[in-house]
Amino acid sequence: MEFISRHKRAFITFGIVLCLSMSIVTINYRQNPTFIENALGYVITPSQRFATNAGNWVSGKLSVLTNLAELERRNAELERLNEQLMADNSRLNILEKENERLTALLEIDQKYASYPKVGAQIIATDMGNWYNRFTIDKGTDSGRKKNMVVLGTAGLIGLIEETGRNYSKVISLIDSSSSISAKSIRTDDIGFVRGDFELMEQGFCRMERIDIAAQIMVGDEIITSNLSDIYPPGITIGVVREIHPNPDGLTKHAIIEPVEDFKRLNTDLVIINEPRERE
Numbered sequence: 001m002e003f004i005s006r007h008k009r010a011f012i013t014f015g016i017v018l019c020l021s022m023s024i025v026t027i028n029y030r031q032n033p034t035f036i037e038n039a040l041g042y043v044i045t046p047s048q049r050f051a052t053n054a055g056n057w058v059s060g061k062l063s064v065l066t067n068l069a070e071l072e073r074r075n076a077e078l079e080r081l082n083e084q085l086m087a088d089n090s091r092l093n094i095l096e097k098e099n100e101r102l103t104a105l106l107e108i109d110q111k112y113a114s115y116p117k118v119g120a121q122i123i124a125t126d127m128g129n130w131y132n133r134f135t136i137d138k139g140t141d142s143g144r145k146k147n148m149v150v151l152g153t154a155g156l157i158g159l160i161e162e163t164g165r166n167y168s169k170v171i172s173l174i175d176s177s178s179s180i181s182a183k184s185i186r187t188d189d190i191g192f193v194r195g196d197f198e199l200m201e202q203g204f205c206r207m208e209r210i211d212i213a214a215q216i217m218v219g220d221e222i223i224t225s226n227l228s229d230i231y232p233p234g235i236t237i238g239v240v241r242e243i244h245p246n247p248d249g250l251t252k253h254a255i256i257e258p259v260e261d262f263k264r265l266n267t268d269l270v271i272i273n274e275p276r277e278r279e
Contacts (some may be wrong), residue, residue: 038130065189108153108270115232115272118142121152122265130200131265132175138271139147139166147230154169155259156180156224157269173237174200174262181228182207182237185221193237193256195221203262204241207254214252215262222256232272 110119118138125134138144140163150157150170158172173179178195191210199205210216220240226233242255 030075074122091182108151112235117270117272120269122269129204129263130174132172132200132261134170136168136170136269139164139168141165144168144271149231151235151270151272153266154258157260160231172262173258175205180231180237181225182222183225184216185223187215189216190225199255203259205256207256208258210252210254212250212252216240216243216254226274
């Protein structure tokens with residue numbers, strides 16, 4: 001006993017080392033857990049499972065929230081890009097229409113290059129669905145005079161009927177009081193293009209006093225003739241759509257579709273600056 005007492009520290013150290021060595025040696029050979037390990041497993045395993053599931057759930061939710069935030073960011077970016085594209089498309093449409101307008105005005109300026117011209121815009125129209133009478137933004141202050149001829153981007157519109165200092169009133173060729181000496185560009189057959197109240201509702205007018213033997217036919221282009229006392233010759237009026245004989249058996253008339261759309265008339269017009277006085 002005295003020997004053990006004197007060497008107690010050594011015996012304890014030896015015992016600890018021995019136990020650890022036995023644990024290391026037997027751990028590879030042990031097939032089944034101990035009773036205490038099983039008992040601890042019943043307690044610890046559910047907790048571990050719960051902790052693991054809870055962790056996975058939280059991780060999943062955080063992932064979903066992260067994905068949602070990313071999707072919202074991307075959606076906002078796409079909406080911004082879409083708005084930008086729509087704005088760019090609108091600007092392109094405006095530029096395209098402006099280009100078409102300027103091109104049309106340039107073409108009509110070149111087509112009637114021998115006539116001095118000035119631009120004008122429609123600022124008001126009489127009651128109704130058709131531009132048979134309307135007001136433009138040029139008057140006597142700009143040198144406008146009665147009987148000046150008004151053109152659109154496609155052809156003849158009409159003439160100035162009345163002028164004020166900063167405006168002029170225009171009567172178009174589809175108005176029932178309008179009368180224009182005209183001819184077929186293909187056959188030179190002569191007649192008078194006049195407005196007709198009933199035809200105006202279709203945007204058409206009538207060419208009257210055509211000789212019954214005239215070779216004029218559907219599809220012919222009608223222009224102002226050199227017999228007009230106001231309108232310069234060679235200005236396009238419209239196209240023949242129908243031809244009908246008159247009851248007198250000596251003449252016939254044609255239904256004319258103007259080249260200008262008098263229901264949707266462009267606001268940009270051209271005025272020829274050399275009025276020809278009525279005789």
